[in-house]
Each structure stands twice: as structure tokens, then as C-alpha cells.
Amino acid sequence: MLIDSLNEKNDSSPAYVAGLVAVVGCDGTGKSTLTAELVKNLRTRWVTERRYLGLISGEGGDKIKRLPLIGVWLERRLAAKSEKTQRMSSKSPALWAALIMYGFSLLRLANLRKIQRLAQSGVLVISDRYPQAEISGFYFDGPGIGVERVKGWLMTRLAASERRLYQRMALCRPELIIRLDIDVDTAFSRKPDHRYEELQDKIDAMVKLHYNGSRILELDARAPYSEVLEKALDVISSVAVASQRRDKVIV
Ligand SMILES: Nc1ncnc2c1ncn2[C@@H]1O[C@H](COP(=O)(O)OP(=O)(O)OP(=O)(O)O)[C@@H](O)[C@H]1O
Ligand SMILES: [Mg+2]
Secondary structure, three states: OOOOOOOHHHOOOOOEEEEEEEEEEOOOOOHHHHHHHHHHHHOOOOOEEEEEOOOOOOHHHHHHHOOOOOHHHHHHHHHHHHHHHHOOOOOOOOHHHHHHHHHHHHHHHHHHHHHHHHHHOOOEEEEEOOOOOOOOOHHHOOOOOOOOOOOOHHHHHHHHHHHHHHHHHHOOEEEEEEEEEOOHHHHHHHOOOOOHHHHHHHHHHHOOOOHHHOOEEEEEOOOOHHHHHHHHHHHHHHHHHHOOHHHHOOO
């Protein structure tokens, strides 16, 4: 006899975190510019906070530099290594680099948990970047070590364990992801200090990500900035109203 059943272990659509909005996209799409301005605008209506969920480059790099004693040294070493260690086409990172990457991934998970709690407390959170478990590489905000490129028992265990951290992070789905799309020439014109091939890699990877089935709004980041801002504001406002943040209105 057949019995109807619901396999609760295989929940393919975990709940999203209400009030958490992430802005993702390749370098130069305008994530930092947009998230800062969104928060300024949204704060007139709701309690809103901006958070950074990237890692080494940009704001993350500055944080590393501020670590006591080893900060400046570590930031330089990672910056020098990052070209090689972050690109998945390169060979396995050294054990010391893999351990540091693992540490950064743990910090990212802790940071995400704090952000999740902040959103659950009723604050509208706009995050610059978001971790994903689909493509390896810190370049793409995925696992840094990369199970695909490591050899040996210890490194394989470490890489697999780091991937599980990202799979846990992927279960925490934002209410909305805004993906900024761009072409490589425009991205390069806005980030001339980056390598052209690196930007192309990031653009190619970015469009493939599903963020564990999250709702994704695609915006053309080549459009005039005011247009991008207006579209993002519109959709976030409707999301915020729908998730009943009216009680958080500032008068
Ligand atoms: N729609 C736009 N039109 C023209 N210029 C833009 C637009 N959006 C952003 N910019 C400009 O592009 C540059 C890069 O923007 P920004 O630093 O915000 O990108 P990002 O996505 O945060 O990059 P990264 O990933 O490296 O942190 C800035 O000088 C910004 O003023
Ligand atoms: Mg930025």
C-alpha cells in the first residue's frame, strides 16, 4: 500500500530571511556605491543597516590590515598570493594559505549569522556581496580552498569542510538578491587597476549563480547610475512593505 509522505529532510526551498537584501555582481558593477546610497535613502523610512559580506579585497582587506601585529604582513601576503590562490585554474594552495582561507570562511559564517539575527530583529539589512556554495573561489565569494584542485587527505578534508561552511551559509537565503549585470569593457573602465581576464572570469561565474533558489532581480549596471538606484529602491521598498516593516517607520 502506498502512503502519502513528506520528506522533511529534503527541504528544497528553505525559508528566506525577511528584511535581508543582498547586492551582488562583478567588481565595478557599483555594489558599494549602490548599497551606501540605498541605505541613505531607505533610512528615511525604515531602520536600515549596510553590511559587507565580501572577504579579502576592498573593505575586507582594510579589516585584515587592522588585525593586531600580523595585520599588515598578512594582508600583503594574501594580496600577493590572492592572484594565484583565488583563481581555481591554479594549483592547490599551500597548507598555511588553506588554513588562513578556512579561518576567513569561518569569520564569514559568523558575520552572516550576525547579519541574519540583525534582520530577524526587524532591521532592514542591505548587504554588499553574498556568499555562495556553487562555484569555488574567494573571487566569486565561494569556498576559497576548492575541493576540485586539492590533493592529499588533509587538504581534501579541509576543502570539503570549508565547502560545508558555504553550504550552511547558502541555506540562509536573502529575501531578495539584486544582481548587477555588466560587460567586461564597462567593468574594466570602472576598475582599471583590475586585470581584464579576472573581470571576465567574475562576470562569467556571476551569471551562473542561483544562490540556492533565492529571488534574484537582475539590473543592467551599465545604465545611468540614477536609473539603477531608482529601480533598486522601488523593489526594495515593495519588499520591505510586504514583509510588514511598516512598524519600523521612522517619523
Ligand atoms: N551605473 C553607473 N554608471 C556609471 N558609473 C558607475 C555606475 N555605478 C557605479 N559606477 C562607478 O563605478 C566605480 C566602481 O563602483 P563600486 O566601487 O561601487 O563597484 P563595486 O561593485 O563595489 O566594486 P568592487 O567589487 O571592486 O568592490 C565607481 O567609481 C562608481 O562611481
Ligand atoms: Mg565594492
